[in-house]
Amino acid sequence: MRSFISLFIIFILILTGCSATGPNLSAALEDSHAQIVKLQEENEQLKKEIEELKNGPEKLLARAKHYFENKDLENISSTMETLADKHPEAQEIQLVQEMINTLTTEKEKAEAEQKKKVEKEAAEKKKRIAAATQKMRSNRDEVNGITWYRDKTTTQYVNAKSFHIYFGKYDDNTVISPRLKIQYFGDQWVYVDKYIIKVDDEKFELYPGSDIKRDNDTKVWEYYDTNMGTKDWEMVKKIISSKKTTVRHQGQYYYDHVVTDKEKKALQNTLDAYEALGGEIPTG
Incomplete structure (x- = not known):
């Protein structure tokens, strides 16, 4: 930012002429400073707008819905953290939390079914081995x-x-x-x-x-x-x-x-x- 300001001042000096001195130079510097302040304010406003476009409640909700559709519990949880941090009063928090609860329940159910499947396969294998080896010497x-x-x-x-x-x-x-x-x-x-x-x-x-x-x-x-x-x-x-x-x-x-x-x-x-x-x- 400092480099930008320095370049801007040099640019103003070139425009006003290197021969400008005294009151003329002071007026030029004041004018350039005012313009710099204005640019800084516009820059900050632009940052806020970009941040809103990127991480506004509606945008975060849309992102969460995408992760929800793809059963991506890790990324939707990360999105929830961003939403709660930047917009703690947003109504979208409840909607995203409901998505997280749904995915968590589905994950727990899938894990329970997988565990049951593994246990069943292990029991069947044990039974199969016992039946097969009974015929062996x-x-x-x-x-x-x-x-x-x-x-x-x-x-x-x-x-x-x-x-x-x-x-x-x-x-x-x-x-x-x-x-x-x-x-x-x-x-x-x-x-x-x-x-x-x-x-x-x-x-x-x-x-x-x-x-x-x-x-x-x-x-x-x-x-x-x-x-x-x-x-x-x-x-x-x-x-x-x-x-x-x-x-x-x-x-x-x-x-x-x-x-x-x-x-x-x-x-x-x-x-x-x-x-x-x-x-x-x-x-x-």
Whole structure:
């Protein structure tokens, strides 16, 4: 403001001429001072008008209505503070307060409903987990802090023919992706190097490589135990809903195993328990 006044005085001096002295200069300065005072008054009036346009009761009410329509409780509360501070006697205060009360009630109701929903989902999850795990047999690895789950109808030993899946969970509740296990048990070696799985009219092939395990006693057994990927997950889902699935243990010889209804049910039970405990569809 001081810079403006100085510039204004310089401007007046230029207009009156640099040669003005004595009474003429004093009159010019008085006149310029009067004009400055007038400009200051006009400036203050303009500020008030701008403030009224921006933060007058009607404007603040309109702003509050906008926030109300957008369910913006934070900004409407801020607008209320401005209104109460600048216009404590304005009738608009009551209207804005009613809007705040309405939004507050809606927020509390929404929070209560969300809490109820979360509690219901938690109860349903607990119930689902209990139902799913009741069908599981579990055994604990104390050293690694893992509990392994498999269907109660699934064999625990390798000296049996089987096509099944199982999974684990760490003590921190991290769920381990399911594993697929294919077992052969018989009188003769097959020397498996490939599995051909025919699911109705669709074929899948698995190559165990060096992961195949073999042993023998009075009989022989060969089995493959591997992490499931996305394709394996999709295959298992198709096996569960298939009319007929045949697993060919292909090698120097071959052996065909038809997946039984009991095995299909065990597959489904294990997937249910896996998902109920928080497991996700494996990737890769």
